[in-house]
Amino acid sequence: MGRVGTVVAVAGALGVAAARAARTAVGRQRARLTSVPGPTEARRTGHPRRWQVVTVDRPPEQVLPSAVWPEPLRRLGDAVEVEVARAPGGRGTELAARVRPHADWPGLSAHLLGDDPSLLVRRTLWQVKQLAETGEVLRADRMPDERGPVVPDVRPSSDGPQR
């Protein structure tokens, strides 16, 4: 992540606030992303506050249009801090996020966190990446637990799917 042309943001806020934060934090050191939290912090928070990072194969201005966080990140509200930087070698954008210490997780997020909030952060980053690269978040087919039990059946083929 080169420093020249790097856009670095530390924000958990929405819209204008995020844009302001992005502008004011330009030039923040890349070293921040590689720092490993010490045992004291991990003990205090229950989790090492490691940065979760994905590389998005699009330039920062596409990942962060108008410096507004994409929808999946906005859902995390103030609970995370985020950094954005141009990736080396023309590989797009490095998008990093980590949990803020003592973050209050909003609504459903808090319910979904389980034992490790970094998993939700990582999943969210992957969703942002998918949105930027493909225009959609890929959805799974209905899983067996959504569909109910299989009904044994040997009826002849139907003419088309029943809808």
Added chain:
Amino acid sequence: MRALCWTSGGELTVGQVPDPELRNDHDVIVRVRRSATCGADLSLLAGQTPGLAAGDVLGHEFLGDVIEVGPQVRRHRVGDRVVVCASVACGACWYCRRGLPSCCDNGSTDPIANEAQWGHPVAGCFGQPRAAGGFAGSHAEYVRVPYADVGAFPVPESVGDDRAVFASDAAPTGWLGAEGAEVRPGDVVAVWGAGAVGQLAARAAWLLGAERVIVVDRHPARLLMARQHIGVETIDQRDSDVSAQLREFSGGRGPDVCVEAVGGPAGEHRTLADRFTGRTRVPEAVREAVYACRKGGSVFVLNGAAGHVDAFPVGTVVHKALTVRGGRQHGQRHIPMLLDRMARDELRTEHLATHHFPLERAAEGYALFRDRPDECLRAVFTPH
């Protein structure tokens, strides 16, 4: 609709499940014409790959007719006969844009689970556990196909269903083995495994200009098929010193290129004791290939079911300056070319479909494929 499902007892049953639906804008729904069994499924059924849930629909190698298209689909219309790449890739990420769709970043609906398994997310696949994609399989009347503009390809009219179905997985996998190992004109190539993928890797080696192609297996009927349909020489592992014979075939040098295409060993279970002690399988074919390959040669590993293995001769790789590579098929890149070759009769695959079953007898087809009492190479299901 009807579909072949895995049940909680590890058995297979054909049952009624809800029809697939468009879940993303780039999806199409395909009415399945042919869906083939694959050796990769056997390791699933043998319990070597965790994560199958009762009710999961199996199958990933298929073709069919498009019956419904999502609003962002540009290349397909209702009524198109398409072969669908068994792996799911977006066509838009860094890896896809560099011709490595099996490494796609966006092909799985659960990249976190994928990372846990392989270190990074890779392309998804139909008919696998959720962690490997989240897409129902093709042993069904209908299938939803994500990223359809990227992974579904119109089949030339002159190419029949029994030929085209293998363009979904076996043919691009075999092609990758030969191309990825960089087969060059004049090369001596050895392929381990005379199943569908092995035979098609051997055929790909011919098409890339190999001077001599040798297929190694322990099933005489498969070796006979490889001789008859692919025109290769064969070595029966049961009564041969494979390395010595390969040296004979190659002027004492060893093959320039070795391709491992043995697939998952049918029915081999890791026992509870194996799991407790961490004992892993020995990759016999890969090990044999590494010993046999000439110095400075190339070994390509296609067996995705290999998982974790041990007792690998790393020192041989170093001392002989070998290049060892592996990969899952890059069908999104290769299928159009393979269909063209099929249309020109350069690539014939019908003989691989040794047995046909209607979908309601699919469980029987798998038993035959697994136990091979009737020399079944591939069972192919016709849902309609």
